[in-house]
Amino acid sequence: xxxxxxxxxxxxxxxxxxxxxxxxxxxxxxxxxxxxxxxxxxxxxxxxxxxxxxxxxxxxxxxxxxxxxxxxxxxxxxxxxxxxxxxxxxxxxxxxxxxxxxxxxxxxxxxxxxxxxxxxxxxxxxxxxxxxxxxxxxxxxxxxxxxxxxxxxxxxxxxxxxxxxxxxxxxxxxxxxxxxxxxxxxxxxxxxxxxxxxxxxxxxxxxxxxxxxxxxxxxxxxxxxxxxxxxxxxxxxxxxxxxxxxxxxxxxxxxxxxxxxxxxxxxxxxxxxxxxxxxxxxxxxxxxxxxxxxxxxxxxxxxxxxxxxxxxxxxxxxxxxxxxxxxxxxxxxxxxxxxxxxxxxxxxxxxxxxxxxxxxxxxxx
Amino acid sequence: xxxxxxxxxxxxxxxxxxxxxxxxxxxxxxxxxxxxxxxxxxxxxxxxxxxxxxxxxxxxxxxxxxxxxxxxxxxxxxxxxxxxxxxxxxxxxxxxxxxxxxxxxxxxxxxxxxxxxxxxxxxxxxxxxxxxxxxxxxxxxxxxxxxxxxxxxxxxxxxxxxxxxxxxxxxxxxxxxxxxxxxxxxxxxxxxxxxxxxxxxxxxxxxxxxxxxxxxxxxxxxxxxxxxxxxxxxxxxxxxxxxxxxxxxxxxxxxxxxxxxxxxxxxxxxxxxxxxxxxxxxxxxxxxxxxxxxxxxxxxxxxxxxxxxxxxxxxxxxxxxxxxxxxxxxxxxxxxxxxxxxxxxxxxxxxxxxxxxxxxxxxxxxxxxxxxxxxxxxxxxxxxxxxxxxxxxxxxxxxxxxxxxxxxxxxxxxxxxxxxxxxxxxxxxxxxxxxxxxxxxxxxxxxxxxxxxxxxxxxxxxxxxxxxxxxxxxxxxxxxxxxxxxxxxxxxxxxxxxxxxxxxxxxxxxxxxxxxxxxxxxxxxxxxxxxxxxxxxxxxxxxxxxxxxxxxxxxxx
Numbered sequence: 001x002x003x004x005x006x007x008x009x010x011x012x013x014x015x016x017x018x019x020x021x022x023x024x025x026x027x028x029x030x031x032x033x034x035x036x037x038x039x040x041x042x043x044x045x046x047x048x049x050x051x052x053x054x055x056x057x058x059x060x061x062x063x064x065x066x067x068x069x070x071x072x073x074x075x076x077x078x079x080x081x082x083x084x085x086x087x088x089x090x091x092x093x094x095x096x097x098x099x100x101x102x103x104x105x106x107x108x109x110x111x112x113x114x115x116x117x118x119x120x121x122x123x124x125x126x127x128x129x130x131x132x133x134x135x136x137x138x139x140x141x142x143x144x145x146x147x148x149x150x151x152x153x154x155x156x157x158x159x160x161x162x163x164x165x166x167x168x169x170x171x172x173x174x175x176x177x178x179x180x181x182x183x184x185x186x187x188x189x190x191x192x193x194x195x196x197x198x199x200x201x202x203x204x205x206x207x208x209x210x211x212x213x214x215x216x217x218x219x220x221x222x223x224x225x226x227x228x229x230x231x232x233x234x235x236x237x238x239x240x241x242x243x244x245x246x247x248x249x250x251x252x253x254x255x256x257x258x259x260x261x262x263x264x265x266x267x268x269x270x271x272x273x274x275x276x277x278x279x280x281x282x283x284x285x286x287x288x289x290x291x292x293x294x295x296x297x298x299x300x301x302x303x304x305x306x307x308x309x310x311x312x313x314x315x316x317x318x319x320x321x322x323x324x325x326x327x328x329x330x331x332x333x334x335x336x337x338x339x340x341x342x343x344x345x346x347x348x349x350x351x352x353x354x355x356x357x358x359x360x361x362x363x364x365x
Numbered sequence: 366x367x368x369x370x371x372x373x374x375x376x377x378x379x380x381x382x383x384x385x386x387x388x389x390x391x392x393x394x395x396x397x398x399x400x401x402x403x404x405x406x407x408x409x410x411x412x413x414x415x416x417x418x419x420x421x422x423x424x425x426x427x428x429x430x431x432x433x434x435x436x437x438x439x440x441x442x443x444x445x446x447x448x449x450x451x452x453x454x455x456x457x458x459x460x461x462x463x464x465x466x467x468x469x470x471x472x473x474x475x476x477x478x479x480x481x482x483x484x485x486x487x488x489x490x491x492x493x494x495x496x497x498x499x500x501x502x503x504x505x506x507x508x509x510x511x512x513x514x515x516x517x518x519x520x521x522x523x524x525x526x527x528x529x530x531x532x533x534x535x536x537x538x539x540x541x542x543x544x545x546x547x548x549x550x551x552x553x554x555x556x557x558x559x560x561x562x563x564x565x566x567x568x569x570x571x572x573x574x575x576x577x578x579x580x581x582x583x584x585x586x587x588x589x590x591x592x593x594x595x596x597x598x599x600x601x602x603x604x605x606x607x608x609x610x611x612x613x614x615x616x617x618x619x620x621x622x623x624x625x626x627x628x629x630x631x632x633x634x635x636x637x638x639x640x641x642x643x644x645x646x647x648x649x650x651x652x653x654x655x656x657x658x659x660x661x662x663x664x665x666x667x668x669x670x671x672x673x674x675x676x677x678x679x680x681x682x683x684x685x686x687x688x689x690x691x692x693x694x695x696x697x698x699x700x701x702x703x704x705x706x707x708x709x710x711x712x713x714x715x716x717x718x719x720x721x722x723x724x725x726x727x728x729x730x731x732x733x734x735x736x737x738x739x740x741x742x743x744x745x746x747x748x749x750x751x752x753x754x755x756x757x758x759x760x761x762x763x764x765x766x767x768x769x770x771x772x773x774x775x776x777x778x779x780x781x782x783x784x785x786x787x788x789x790x791x792x793x794x795x796x797x798x799x800x801x802x803x804x805x806x807x808x809x810x811x812x813x814x815x816x817x818x819x820x821x822x823x824x825x826x827x828x829x830x831x832x833x834x835x836x837x838x839x840x841x842x843x844x845x846x847x848x849x850x851x852x853x854x855x856x857x858x859x860x861x862x863x864x865x866x867x868x869x870x871x872x873x874x875x876x877x878x879x880x881x882x883x884x885x886x887x888x889x890x891x892x893x894x895x896x897x898x899x900x901x902x903x904x905x906x907x908x909x910x911x912x913x914x915x916x917x918x919x920x921x922x
Contacts, residue, residue, distance in 0.1 A: 063685040159566045163588070163903070234679050235751060244907050246573065325745070327752045328679025330904045331588060 009125030036128055040118055044267060051266040052079045054313075055320060062324040086262075089255035094157065097252065101155030106253065106260035108148030113264040113271065115141040120274045121199050123284050123304040134195035135187055138275065139180050142230070145264070146172045149249050152261075156252040164248025167238055167331055171229060174338040175236075178226040181346040182219040185353045186279045189216065199278060203285035215353040220280045222346050227272035228319055229334070232265060235326035236334060270312065273319060277311035284308040402641040402857045406446050406461035414462055415473045418447070421458055422478050426451045428768040429784075430479035431858075434869045434882040435489035437518045438463070443470050443493055448856060448869070448884075452768070452784050459856075464495070471543065471551065474500040481771035484892040492517035501556055502540045507598030507921060509534045517606055536582070536596060558594055559584055566903075570599045574677050574907045577917025581894070581906075588902050593895040601921040608881040613639050613848045614713060616881060621707045624886060624919035626666035627862040629658045631883070631919075632711040637792065638857040638868040639713050642850045649794075650838035651715045656794040657728070657831050658710060659859070660824040664735065665694045666862030667775075667817040667824075674814065674911040675746050678755060683746040690738040693731045697724065713848055715841035728832050732825050739821060747814065756811035760897040760909035763808055770896065771889040774864030775816040776913050780808035786860035793859075798830045810905075813912040849876050861886045863914050883922060887915035 019028040053068070053076070060067030068075030093099065119138045121127040129137065146169060153165020189212045190198045202208055209216045229236035238244070245251070250261045277283060284304030288296045329337070355361070409417050421427045431448035438444065444463035451457075464470045474497040476482040486497045487506040494515035496503055505512060511534070513526035538561075542554040559565055563584040570580040578599035584591040604623065608616045620635050621628040633655050640647055672687030695705040701721040702710040710716050746752050762772065767780040777784050785802040787795045803819040805812040850872040858867035867884030890913045897909050 059681075063682045064689055065685060159564075163566075234681075237679065238904070244574065244904055324682045326680065327675065327683075327746065327749060327755065328904075329751055330755055330902060332902070333751070333754055 007124045012125060040114065040128060044114060044117055044263075047270055048263050048266050049079045049083065051270055051316070052082070054316070055266070058317065058320045059324050062321070083259075086259040087256060091255040091257050094252055097157045098155040101151045102252070103155075103257070105148045105152035105155060106257045106264075108151065109145050109264045110260040112141055112144035112148065113267045115144070116271050116275075117267060119195060120271065120308075121195050121278055121283050122308055124200075124203075125196075126284070126305065127196050130194065130196045133193045135183050135193040135198075135279075138195070139176070139183065142268075142271075143176060145268070146176075152249045152253070156249075158252050160245040160247070160251045161249045164238075164245045164251070168232065168249055170331070171236065171238070171334055171338075172232075174335060175226045175229040175342075178222055178338060178342045178346050179230055181343070181350055182223045182226070183275075183279060185215060185219045185346070185350045186212070188350065188353045188357055191357075195278060199283035199285060202282035206288070206290075207280070207282035207285065209280045212353060212356065215349050215356055216280065218345065218349045219353070220276070222342055222349070223276050223280070224315070224318060224322070226338075226342060227276060228322055229338075231268040231272055233269060233319065234323045235328050238328055238331060238334065269316065269319060273315035274308070274312045276315045277308065281311045281315075282307075283311075400642045400644060400851070400853065400855060402638060402855045403853045404457075404459045404856050406459040406854060408461050408463070411462065411464065411473065414460075415475070418460070418475050418478055421449055421460075425456065425458070426453055427456075427458060428452055429771055430475065430481050430485070431771065431865070432856075432867055432869060432882070432884045433482065433485040433489055434880065435493040435495060435517065436871065436880050437493060437520075439519055441465075443467060443495055443518070445472065445489055445495070446854070446869070447475070448867070452782065452789070455789060459854075469551075470495045471498050471545070472496075473498050476500050479771070480766075480769040480896075481889050481892060484888060488888075491515070494518065496543050498543050498545050498551075501542050502558070503543060504537070504540045506596075507601045509598075510537060516603070559592070563591065568906070570596075574910065575917070576673060576910075576915070579891070579917045579920070583903070583906070585903065588904070590898045590901055590903060590906060593898050593906075595891050595894060597891065598921055600918055604922045605880075605882055608878055610877060612876045613850065613878070616878065617712065618709065620883075621704075621709055622918060623883065623922055624861060624863070624866070624916045625706055626669055626916055627662060627866065627886065627919070628706070628708050629655070629662045629710055630859050630861045631866050632709075633659055633793070634857060634859040634861075634866050634868045636711045636713055637859065638855055638870050639848065639850060641857060642853065642855040642870060642872065643713075643848060645714050645844055645848075646842055647715060648838040648840070648842060649836045651840060651842075652794045653797075653831050653835050654716055654720060654840065655711060656798070657828055657835075658708075658716075659793070660827050661694050661697065661728075662708075663824050663862050664821050665691055665698075667821050668694075668738075670817055670911075670914045671742055671746075671814070674908075674914075677907040677911040678746075678752060680746050680749075680752070683742070686738070686741055686745060690735060693727075693734060697727050697731065700724065700727065712841065714844040715839065717841075719840040720835070725832055725835075728828060732829060735821070735825060739818060742818065747818065753811065755905070755908055756814060756912070757809060759810045759905045760901060760912065761807070761809045762893065762897055764806075766893075766896060767808070770893045772864070772893050772913075773889070774861065774886060775803070775820055776813050776890060776893075777864065778802070778804045779812035779816045781806035784865070786858055786865055790858075792857075794831065795827075798827045800824075800827050810908045810912040813914075817914070847876050849874060850878070858884065863887065863890065863916070885919050885922060887917070887920040890915040891920055 016028065016032065019031065057067045068078035071078040071081050116138055118128045119134060149168045150165050153161045186208055187193055189208055190201050192198060205211060209220055250258055253261065284307050286299040286302055286307050288299060427449040429450045429452055431450045434446045436444055436446060442463045442465040444461060447460040449458040449460065462472055464472055472495050474482065474486060476486055476497070477499065483502065484506065486500050487502065487504065489495050490497065490503055491505045491507050492515055504510065514521045514523060516523045538557065538559045540556045540558055542556050544552045544554065546552050559582065566583050566585055568581040568583050569575040570578045575581065580596040580599060582594040582596065604619045607619065617632055617635060620631040624631050668687045668691045672684045675683035675687065698708055699705050701718060701724055702708045762780050764781045767777040767782050773784050781804060783802060783804055788802045800823045803816050803823060805816055850870065852872055852874040855870040856867060858865050864886035865884060866886050869882040869884070870878055871880040873879045893913065894910060897913065898906050901909065
């Protein structure tokens, strides 16, 4: 396996060494952190814009429409226009709302989403937050978002947001269980929780979805379903449930506060897809087919970040397909789907995976 | 434009005016044969009214209270005309009830016999101030609760009494019931609509799922619905009052603006009422054209029904599939009539324009495409497991309930009630074609959905039979410049997109109607919401009001 030319570690170490020549190490680290944070925030915004455009075009494709095509070539500037509009809008505050909770909630939601965003392994050596319980950390910080949504519902002092946030609470907490278990299933296969390690292993031994065959495939499907539910995306979008609750928990938000929810929703979708590509489809690991050495060599010349983003967008299309095809579920159907089907299946699947690993039934490429 | 042309147009425009109206008084030559749709309401005294209605319901099997028309006969008094219809035997009965007391008019209620009377009597109370004894809920239904006077009375000074109010409309949580005591005095009881403990959510007046400005106050227990109280009238335009000042051709313009998805059908009903009442002969060509247009409109309406239901249920792609197919119908309408939504096609004595030369070709192209579209609807939504779970067994209305609440149309037929006007009392060219009355017995939302999809197939079948057989003839019978309807009371109805659309016309022989009242197709459906939604989840409410398929401007009029 030779993908060293794209190994970011050499670059980051070189920059770090160069900086410490001029300034003390603590300030070098501080400077690096600030730069990395800025890069992350920029990427966050860039991906949000790309995703909104993509969603509108993909959804138009499913609906026999053209989608945005007036602002800029192929409507490329449409999203920039929308973002600019959002930025200039007034933030309206309700008189009887709980000001503190109401204003804090969107920041919590967006923070949770940014923290999980920072966990993604963009390339070999290209991950920001990476330590030995990375998967745990990912699950934990993604849970903060629920708090933000519940706070939005409570703080708005209005009935639609209240019902919406209660639905969100019930739904997100339920589906987090499935997500957690399926991720643990893959952790069982890899034997590590460090995200960079999980990807490295897949680069060396083949993608998890191949390695773990049947249980991995089941876990992948469950992850796709539960992931859509975690992101409040249709057919699980009933916390927003547009036709019932107008906009659900963010009914009373306007301007950029609403924009944060909007941003977080799209980025959560991206993060969900990225996490699926990391733990199932090998993250930045290039496609290798055993026996075809020439082909594998060519694949190695495609940078890891291209692989990662490419796989992520592939899963995104799957998620959008799901989103734009199905009608919305009802709250009791959603909960029974999770507690009666997904969770028992994923628990059994975890057991199956444990058997596969202990009996050495996995495929080694 | 050349000068010559201009003169020509001027001449054309002035032509009708030049015809001396005085020389042809329309009412002068009244033919001897009675009008086909004239009705003779039977006067019943207030004391024997209730027992008589009970007898009609139980012994004569008058299962449907079609309409209650409030009227102000000035010196004769205030009163109501009740249209009763036995859908089993096809017999109709018209009862007239009058009170001379203009200050405090009281009439006995029939809301204990037919549930539909509940909302009809409130409507009469709202516009005529007649209080119904024993009615549990005597609140205004269309107008603001602080409204002064009763606007449909001939002597009401509506504008003087009701300046533009700058205050919020506060909705009361209590209501009044009037009862006559044995000693003849009136007892007022206060009934509670919502208690302060109820967790109340407003669905509407601005809400994506009410399909218009309609206001439901919903009491919730968790996510379960305890009670629904509809508040109507947010787009009430006083069409019926306006009609009293309009000439007959003018009244036509307003029908398209009521049920905008049944525009041709409601206009057809009004034209038919006036034509039959004034004995204007309509050519066979017009009858066939009207039938085809009505059926196209029905398909249009049912497609929109399907689309909106999908949208309410979150299936956004399916929503646009419907709109894609509907576009073809709108194009056909546009080519012939010039309008897409407000079509203004039917006229008294015919239709406004002859069919466009492309019409037959376009319609023939449309039919197979639509059949393909219906297949796709099944694939993307109707057979989807989520959709089925959300619709089957939700919002069940029993046969007895739909009869009681006058839920006509595909919604009523989903509960096993045979009430298709096209079959029961044929009009236009429906006797020349073969089609099935689509009836199901489940009574749930899914049956209501399937009923409409099957009706689209039936409509396509009807159009197929007629499209090559449009008879030659005139598209517009010559009428007198000023149309006057002979004195009398008339009632005609058609099968609208969402139920029976009836026109009640009382004429005093003038060029405008004395009273023109419509049987709205949507009002009974809204009235049924409370019963259908009770103990269902709030998400089911969207499925139920989606499948009941009412159109708000038609409710409010």
